[in-house]
Amino acid sequence: MASFSPSDGHVYCFVCKLFSKTRSQFTHGGYCDWKNAAARLVEHETSKNHLNATTHFAVRSKEKGCVDQELVQQAESEAIYWQEILKRLISVIVFISERGLAFRGEKQVFGSPRNGNYLGILELIAEYDDFLDKHIKNNGSCGSGNTNYLSSTICEEIVQLIKKKFLMKLSLESSSKNTIPYR
Ligand SMILES: [Zn+2]
Structure with a gap:
């Protein structure tokens, strides 16, 4: 669930940015090492922190749609x-x-x-x-x-x-x- 930020040219993980309790390049500062991007993204998306954040996201999405709306925007x-x-x-x-x-x-x-x-x-x-x-x-x-x-x-x-x-x-x-x- 990587998301590109046009303002600084870096990639963030929006689920982790919203719900992860741990800081990483994908939540703060942004990721921009393009040569290793594919491997690092897979590594991130299978990490425990990311999976926890995804679960949190799924639970919140079911509640009054507040998160979804932000993401759609x-x-x-x-x-x-x-x-x-x-x-x-x-x-x-x-x-x-x-x-x-x-x-x-x-x-x-x-x-x-x-x-x-x-x-x-x-x-x-x-x-x-x-x-x-x-x-x-x-x-x-x-x-x-x-x-x-x-x-x-x-x-x-x-x-x-x-x-x-x-x-x-x-x-x-x-x-x-x-x-x-x-x-
Ligand atoms: Zn993540």
């Missing part, structure tokens, strides 16, 4: 956060693609004048957009494996998705032109 606000980030990334990707410009520069880091069009335009928008600015400042320099949607891998994935959607639209348009209406 948390999940909803996180979903909105990532939608807003994605909207900005897609706008930049479409802008670069339409003009046939190169995405990457020599350096794949924020703050470098040689970081290419993708990161460069995101930085430019961030000068006037506090939301994106905060996201880049909090997550922009985290290594790969971190969920920040700013890496070149994610950029490439979005480009492929847009391409696929565009080609599908084209083939639908041409097939509807070639179809002889059925009488």
